[in-house]
Amino acid sequence: xxxxxxxxxxxxxxxxxxxxxxxxxxxxxxxxxxxxxxxxxxxxxxxxxxxxxxxxxxxxxxxxxxxxxxxxxxxxxxxxxxxxxxxxxxxxxxxxxxxxxxxxxxxxxxxxxxxxxxxxxxxxxxxxxxxxxxxxxxxxxxxxxxxxxxxxxxxxxxxxxxxxxxxxxxxxxxxxxxxxxxxxxxxxxxxxx
Numbered sequence: 001x002x003x004x005x006x007x008x009x010x011x012x013x014x015x016x017x018x019x020x021x022x023x024x025x026x027x028x029x030x031x032x033x034x035x036x037x038x039x040x041x042x043x044x045x046x047x048x049x050x051x052x053x054x055x056x057x058x059x060x061x062x063x064x065x066x067x068x069x070x071x072x073x074x075x076x077x078x079x080x081x082x083x084x085x086x087x088x089x090x091x092x093x094x095x096x097x098x099x100x101x102x103x104x105x106x107x108x109x110x111x112x113x114x115x116x117x118x119x120x121x122x123x124x125x126x127x128x129x130x131x132x133x134x135x136x137x138x139x140x141x142x143x144x145x146x147x148x149x150x151x152x153x154x155x156x157x158x159x160x161x162x163x164x165x166x167x168x169x170x171x172x173x174x175x176x177x178x179x180x181x182x183x184x185x186x187x188x189x190x191x192x193x
Contacts, residue, residue, distance in 0.1 A: 005101070033059070059131045099114075124149060
């Protein structure tokens with residue numbers, strides 16, 4: 001049957017959307033993906049000056065135990081070029097184990113539920129979107145914490161891709177397509193008349 005685990009994803013370096021998609025493909029190998037939130041663009045919290053993040057949450061049903069799942073998440077980060085240089089620094093991908101069923105774990109390197117989760121809107125909002133009944137081990141619904149972080153700015157992306165995720169040649173290609181369409185239209189009008 002498996003355990004329902006919530007995994008937070010974030011990226012603010014390079015092709016942010018591509019990094020998230022690659023991570024989701026690899027998470028799919030660790031179990032069955034039950035839900036995926038929308039993407040949210042957010043300002044960084046803490047750490048050095050850096051660009052905005054794309055964040056989302058994946059709900060995974062897995063047979064892996066929590067320590068093994070955490071190791072698999074760290075392996076995916078390494079595969080996607082994550083380098084742990086500066087705490088809260090920029091990263092190609094960040095994968096956080098937010099919830100592991102209704103289990104509470106306090107061990108070296110593994111704290112579940114994630115200790116910062118209830119204080120960060122960029123985690124809570126996509127988590128509650130993907131898993132509305134998500135709760136802490138004591139049964140407290142996580143959606144109840146959203147009013148406490150309402151002042152933190154997040155921007156939910158509705159099926160769009162942020163401009164920096166488009167390849168640099170995309171505007172030129174769009175211009176050429178529009179131009180060719182206009183030329184073809186005039187040619188057809190001239191031909192008919």
